[in-house]
Amino acid sequence: MDDTNLKPAEGLTERLYWLIRLRWVAVGGVFFTALFADKALHIPLALAALYSIAGALGVYNLLFLLYLAWFRAAARPDLPALANRLANAQIAMDLLGLTALLHFSGGVENPFAYYFVFHMIIASVLLSRRASYLQATFAVFLFLLMAGLEYSGVWTHYCVAVQAAGCRRADLINLLGVAAAFTSTLYIAVYMAGSVSLKLREKEATLRAANLLLNEKDRIKSNYVLRVSHDIKDHLAAIQACLDPVLHGLTGELKPAQENLIRRSYERTEKLTVFVKALLEITRIKLSQKMETGPFSLRKAAESAVNLVEERAKAKNIKLNFAVGPGVDVIVGAQIYIEETIANFLSNSIKYTPEGGSVDLMIGDAGASVLIRVSDTGMGIPKGDLPHIFEEFYRAKNAKAAERTGTGLGLSIAKEVAKRHNGRIWAESQEGKGSIFYLSLPKEAAEPGRSGDAGSPPGLRVSGG
Amino acid sequence: MAKILIVDDDPDIVESMRIILESCRHTVKVAKSGEEGLKEAGADKYDLVILDVMMETMSTGFEVARSLRESRDNKAVPILMLTAIKESTGLDFKSEVGDKDWLPVNAYLEKPLKPHELLQKVESLLKGK
Numbered sequence: 253m254d255d256t257n258l259k260p261a262e263g264l265t266e267r268l269y270w271l272i273r274l275r276w277v278a279v280g281g282v283f284f285t286a287l288f289a290d291k292a293l294h295i296p297l298a299l300a301a302l303y304s305i306a307g308a309l310g311v312y313n314l315l316f317l318l319y320l321a322w323f324r325a326a327a328r329p330d331l332p333a334l335a336n337r338l339a340n341a342q343i344a345m346d347l348l349g350l351t352a353l354l355h356f357s358g359g360v361e362n363p364f365a366y367y368f369v370f371h372m373i374i375a376s377v378l379l380s381r382r383a384s385y386l387q388a389t390f391a392v393f394l395f396l397l398m399a400g401l402e403y404s405g406v407w408t409h410y411c412v413a414v415q416a417a418g419c420r421r422a423d424l425i426n427l428l429g430v431a432a433a434f435t436s437t438l439y440i441a442v443y444m445a446g447s448v449s450l451k452l453r454e455k456e457a458t459l460r461a462a463n464l465l466l467n468e469k470d471r472i473k474s475n476y477v478l479r480v481s482h483d484i485k486d487h488l489a490a491i492q493a494c495l496d497p498v499l500h501g502l503t504g505e506l507k508p509a510q511e512n513l514i515r516r517s518y519e520r521t522e523k524l525t526v527f528v529k530a531l532l533e534i535t536r537i538k539l540s541q542k543m544e545t546g547p548f549s550l551r552k553a554a555e556s557a558v559n560l561v562e563e564r565a566k567a568k569n570i571k572l573n574f575a576v577g578p579g580v581d582v583i584v585g586a587q588i589y590i591e592e593t594i595a596n597f598l599s600n601s602i603k604y605t606p607e608g609g610s611v612d613l614m615i616g617d618a619g620a621s622v623l624i625r626v627s628d629t630g631m632g633i634p635k636g637d638l639p640h641i642f643e644e645f646y647r648a649k650n651a652k653a654a655e656r657t658g659t660g661l662g663l664s665i666a667k668e669v670a671k672r673h674n675g676r677i678w679a680e681s682q683e684g685k686g687s688i689f690y691l692s693l694p695k696e697a698a699e700p701g702r703s704g705d706a707g708s709p710p711g712l713r714v715s716g717g
Numbered sequence: 718m719a720k721i722l723i724v725d726d727d728p729d730i731v732e733s734m735r736i737i738l739e740s741c742r743h744t745v746k747v748a749k750s751g752e753e754g755l756k757e758a759g760a761d762k763y764d765l766v767i768l769d770v771m772m773e774t775m776s777t778g779f780e781v782a783r784s785l786r787e788s789r790d791n792k793a794v795p796i797l798m799l800t801a802i803k804e805s806t807g808l809d810f811k812s813e814v815g816d817k818d819w820l821p822v823n824a825y826l827e828k829p830l831k832p833h834e835l836l837q838k839v840e841s842l843l844k845g846k
Contacts, residue, residue: 497832
């Protein structure tokens with residue numbers, strides 16, 4: 253094998269489906285072209301033979317489809333090798349089919365003979381270079397065989413020329429010219445398409461390797477962040493634990509100035525703790541191979557998120573409304589994280605909504621998914637900031653002005669949670685009027701990559717070398 | 718008042734707990750590791766044991782708790798477990814339902830500790846004895 257490393261195994265199954273879809277078009281094309289040539293152009297054609305060949309094309313296309321689906325469902329490890337054999341077989345069958353079609357519709361006279369070029373391009377995309385050249389050789393062999401047998405009279409020539417002079421079956425010089433042009437065209441097509449396709453495969457392999465490397469580096473970085481923040485958090489906890497008894501007068505009465513400073517230190521430590529915890533959380537989610545998911549009541553999760561923020565809403569005299577649509581109850585997912593995301597939306601809304609405003613939580617059924625929607629009458633998000641609010645550490649200008657501290661991590665955690673549930677998260681806002689945050693979750697939140705075979709989203713599978 | 722054993726390997730957190738508990742006139746003994754804690758619990762009689770769930774050396778708090786429950790003298794001693802476990806494992810201990818079957822402790826307290834929460838838990842555990 254000259255080019256084992258660059259075998260187009262990745263995605264070959266998808267391309268086979270593509271080929272099968274194309275073939276349905278071809279079957280229809282043959283049928284209608286023959287019909288058109290017969291009824292409108294009055295070209296004498298062996299219609300019965302042509303329709304039978306189109307029918308045969310359809311039948312083996314269906315067989316290939318079923319075979320492929322069956323093998324994919326079985327998720328066998330030798331799927332790439334099998335897909336490769338299947339691609340070779342399909343193209344060979346197509347060459348036979350096309351030759352048969354040509355034979356019954358004028359042989360070398362048929363201008364559609366150049367459709368062989370398409371098969372050469374398809375072969376160059378799907379197969380290794382060697383296999384593509386073999387297919388080209390097979391096509392040339394079939395074409396020459398047909399021309400030769402028709403020329404010698406062993407096969408009947410189905411002349412489609414409307415005028416007798418147009419029939420070139422016995423014109424040897426013309427035949428040789430056609431054969432030479434045909435042969436060179438096919439080989440040149442394979443050479444060119446193959447070169448382009450090889451370059452693309454090389455580039456794809458490089459990109460895939462680079463991507464793996466990046467992922468690995470990202471993982472190392474995350475691990476580092478995890479360790480560092482863990483250490484910081486332990487120290488913070490100890491500092492707080494030591495300040496706490498002093499602040500609560502357990503070590504004797506404090507003078508107001510002392511109390512003031514200790515309280516400030518304590519509060520700053522607390523803010524730093526919140527930040528480090530958020531950093532730990534997002535890093536952990538990113539590093540986790542999979543989330544613990546299970547069925548749970550979304551209604552109850554939302555209720556407890558509401559309970560969590562109720563006090564804060566009341567303190568600011570904000571009306572907190574909560575509505576769950578019919579048909580929404582049990583979904584599959586990581587309850588803790590989803591509950592937290594809802595609470596996060598709500599507490600953001602409450603934080604940035606002035607006194608007397610309102611915050612609404614609505615959960616609705618959207619068929620295969622549920623839509624969680626939190627809207628407020630708050631300060632809104634400036635247009636320029638809106639595309640960035642889900643980025644790590646990003647905080648909108650007006651949010652920073654209103655609240656100096658804040659981790660800028662809450663929404664990135666939410667985004668990560670949505671991603672891990674195959675869900676979607678987004679926001680709409682009008683500065684000065686309010687914001688709406690959306691989280692859409694599939695009811696059966698399968699984690700990406702767990703669906704197994706080639707049907708999983710690209711980029712998540714690691715290919716065996 | 719009560720005799721309390723603290724098993725935790727962070728000296729600063731231990732010191733803060735000692736001050737808080739002694740302010741309520743409890744007697745506090747400190748063990749810096751799981752092994753030391755078990756030895757201490759065997760040597761003297763305590764009204765309450767406070768365990769940190771994550772310790773650097775040998776045993777986790779859970780292992781120490783199990784050993785205590787298996788011992789003759791401390792089958793029934795109230796155990797208060799200090800944890801930061803919710804965020805590290807995603808487990809939720811808020812509910813404190815009859816966990817005794819699978820985790821032999823009487824109550825949990827999440828870190829960082831608040832003095833009044835610690836005192837409240839300690840008082841209720843001592844009263845429930």
